[in-house]
Amino acid sequence: MNIFFTDVTEFPPHWHEVVELVYITEGSLTIGVNNEVYTMEPGDIxxxxxxxxxxxxxIPNQVNRLIVHFDMAYFEAAYPEAKNKRFTRVHLKKGQSPDGEIDVHKLLEGQLTEIINEYNEQRPAYKIVxxxxxxxxxxxxxxxxPMKPYSSQERSRQQKRLSRLENVFRYVEENYASPITLKEIASxxxxxxxxxxxxxxxxTGMTFxxxxxxxxxxxxxxxxxNSDDSITEVVFKSGFGSIKTFNRVFRQIKGCSPSAYKKDNL
Incomplete structure (x- = not known):
């Protein structure tokens, strides 16, 4: 089990064999899960x-969030039926529990608030708490x-899909600095x-x-x-074919020019 506090506003498509809980404490964030996209506001889980x-x-705005990772071994040790299952409710908002059901958001937020307070104060034995x-x-x-089981067919399809995605992500990681055509990545x-x-x-919910x-x-x-490279050097090290394209795409994603970003992060 791990706890992370982060303000990173971009993370490419990925997956892992852990259950992840994301709690927004400040700002807003858009999260994609499989082919669904959710807008997260402060207090959302x-x-x-x-x-x-x-x-x-x-997004160009500041956002802070707490991330909790639970290894599946913890789930399966406490609840063996959790194996090969997934949550049917993923976006929990304050005051929006279905009628007649326990307010899961309220229960979780109480624990998450205590985690944040304990982490910030770091009193004796805080790690135990x-x-x-x-x-x-x-x-x-x-x-x-509620959790819903994967059928054997769904599980098989999921494993094939993840295997293909893993190959794609690894290829991009190893070749992003060079041109990558659609034909090339499709193969x-x-x-x-x-x-x-x-x-x-x-x-993934987005185009390649x-x-x-x-x-x-x-x-x-x-x-x-993290380097003394000029912006021109960065353009080609990161795989962009021209300075004009780099400036346009960088501004779209980061909300500022590369030179302003470099100045703000010296």
């Missing part, structure tokens, strides 16, 4: 099942949040261009072109923050 493809849409609160959250999820997933376009959009631009901009932002 998102539940992401293991193997769900998810991503954070880049944090761990206790995490187990409380685990019990709340198991007792009160990595063993699809035609037409079927790859449909597959990637359905699996948008994903590639987001990935390259995040690489460029890293170089701008």
């Amino acid at each position: 998102m539940l992401i099942s293991g193997s769900d493809v998810h991503y954070f849409v880049p 944090l761990r206790a609160r995490l187990f409380d959250i685990l019990s709340i999820l198991i007792r009160n949040v 990595v997933a063993n699809f035609s261009e037409y079927y790859f376009t449909r597959f990637f959009k359905e699996a 072109g948008r994903y590639l631009n987001n990935y390259r901009v995040e690489k460029a932002a890293f170089f701008l923050r």
Whole structure:
């Protein structure tokens, strides 16, 4: 079990074999889960099942959030039936529990608020308290949040989909600095261009072109923050074909020019 506090506003599509809980404390954030997109406001909670493809849409505004990861082993030890299941309610908002049901949001927010307070104050034995609160959250999820089993056919399709996505993501990671054509990336997933376009959009909620631009901009932002490279050098290190395209895409995603971003992050 792990706790993260972060203000990162962009994260490309990914998945992991853990249950992820995202709690927005400040600002707003758009989160994609599989092919659904959700707008998160302060106080909102998102539940992401293991193997769900998810991503954070880049925005220019400040946002702070708490992320909790539960290894599936914890779930399965306490609730063996959780294996090969996913949450049927993923976006929890204050005061919007279905009639007649326990207010799961209120229960979770109480525990999350205690975690934030304990982490900030760091009084003696705070790590013990944090761990206790995490187990409380685990019990709340198991007792009160409906889960739906994957059928064997769904599980098989999911595993094939994740395997193809993993190949695509790895290829981008290794080749983002070079031109990547649609035909080229489609062959990595063993699809035609037409079927790859449909597959990637359905699996991640975004086009491959948008994903590639987001990935390259995040690489460029890293170089701008952590190197003495000129902007021209960063353009080509991050895979953009021209300074004009780089400036336009960077501004769309980060909300400012590359030079302003570099100046603000010196």
